[in-house]
Amino acid sequence: MQQLVIKAFGDADQLVLVETQAPVLQDGQIRVRMHYAGVNPIDAKTRAGLGWGAQAIKDKLPWSPGFELMGTVLETTPGAGRFQPGDRVFGSVGGGGYGEELVVDADTLLPVPDGVPDDMAAGLPLAGATAWQGLTDHGGLKAGERVLISAAAGGVGHLAVQLARGLGATVVALGSVDNHDFLRQLGADEVLDYKDEAQMAAMAPVDLFFDLVGGTSGSSLLSHVKPGGRVVTVPTITAEQVIAAAVTLGLKATGMLRRIDNDQLQRLSQMVAEGRLRVEVTRVFALAEGPAAHRQIETGHTRGKVLLRG
Numbered sequence: 526m527q528q529l530v531i532k533a534f535g536d537a538d539q540l541v542l543v544e545t546q547a548p549v550l551q552d553g554q555i556r557v558r559m560h561y562a563g564v565n566p567i568d569a570k571t572r573a574g575l576g577w578g579a580q581a582i583k584d585k586l587p588w589s590p591g592f593e594l595m596g597t598v599l600e601t602t603p604g605a606g607r608f609q610p611g612d613r614v615f616g617s618v619g620g621g622g623y624g625e626e627l628v629v630d631a632d633t634l635l636p637v638p639d640g641v642p643d644d645m646a647a648g649l650p651l652a653g654a655t656a657w658q659g660l661t662d663h664g665g666l667k668a669g670e671r672v673l674i675s676a677a678a679g680g681v682g683h684l685a686v687q688l689a690r691g692l693g694a695t696v697v698a699l700g701s702v703d704n705h706d707f708l709r710q711l712g713a714d715e716v717l718d719y720k721d722e723a724q725m726a727a728m729a730p731v732d733l734f735f736d737l738v739g740g741t742s743g744s745s746l747l748s749h750v751k752p753g754g755r756v757v758t759v760p761t762i763t764a765e766q767v768i769a770a771a772v773t774l775g776l777k778a779t780g781m782l783r784r785i786d787n788d789q790l791q792r793l794s795q796m797v798a799e800g801r802l803r804v805e806v807t808r809v810f811a812l813a814e815g816p817a818a819h820r821q822i823e824t825g826h827t828r829g830k831v832l833l834r835g
């Protein structure tokens with residue numbers, strides 16, 4: 526089978542398509558044919574040798590990125606329980622999503638609910654969990670509160686806008702002017718161009734800032750949070766810097782690491798099936814176009830989700 530791997534850390538061209546042996550199936554596992562795999566900033570950062578992800582795999586190269594996927598079951602084992610060949614499945618994996626086939630423990634993946642398109646199922650697990658856990662578990666967002674979401678048109682942000690609105694919050698979404706109609710369609714109450722100083726200065730304070738950009742950009746937005754308000758900063762590489770700046774201003778601040786929770790993913794996918802949550806897939810690349818997919822995510826200006834097609 527074909528798989529995209531890196532043999533060393535570096536730029537997007539480090540991703541190469543190689544022929545690898547399909548893994549042997551153990552009892553309790555399923556073999557899955559990947560149809561779509563999500564491409565996330567963590568894939569590109571890890572490929573580049575940055576952050577905790579790169580630390581975790583630095584002695585395990587070659588490595589294949591890919592932490593979420595949708596596919597169909599090719600083969601099962603007696604201990605694999607509920608799945609049959611041909612079933613549509615999706616979910617989070619611990620890497621290796623960028624390959625034609627994957628062998629995983631059967632309880633790793635979930636059935637794709639009827640009404641959820643294949644591509645949306647592939648783009649939901651990582652960004653959906655991050656958006657939901659950031660707003661609720663870490664952010665404690667309540668109905669009637671104001672929440673500021675930066676990078677609101679991106680993979681996590683566009684889901685966070687819809688989920689925050691569904692929780693009954695007033696959503697202030699930041700994005701480039703080209704994304705403003707998109708953000709309003711998602712349900713944002715106020716849409717602001719983060720490059721427009723006058724617009725930004727006029728923003729009424731918020732109860733919660735869901736920071737999806739981090740660094741100096743994240744720190745510069747802290748002044749828009751009400752006294753004693755809350756900040757959840759999502760990019761891990763700059764989390765300490767943003768938290769320190771927030772604490773200096775008397776805010777409650779935390780970083781986060783997305784947790785895999787299949788019950789939660791099941792509920793999010795049901796929202797997609799019922800039309801209450803939409804996963805915007807803007808670009809789909811062939812597996813052989815992995816470097817181009819990484820260059821797209823590295824622009825930092827992707828709308829919604831980027832996928833690879835298996």
Ligand SMILES: NC(=O)c1ccc[n+]([C@@H]2O[C@H](COP(=O)([O-])OP(=O)(O)OC[C@H]3O[C@@H](n4cnc5c(N)ncnc54)[C@H](OP(=O)(O)O)[C@@H]3O)[C@@H](O)[C@H]2O)c1
Nearest residue numbers: 566655676678679680681700701760781782783825826827
């Ligand atoms: N800690 C965790 O568990 C975890 C989980 C998931 C993601 N993350 C991190 O969270 C961040 C967001 O992830 P993502 O998948 O949503 O990324 P993404 O899809 O690549 O985000 C792209 C968006 O960022 C916006 N943007 C770029 N610069 C901006 C700025 N200065 N101010 C406001 N918006 C800006 C762009 O908006 P415009 O095009 O409108 O400019 C674009 O819509 C990444 O750093 C990622 O690594 C962390």
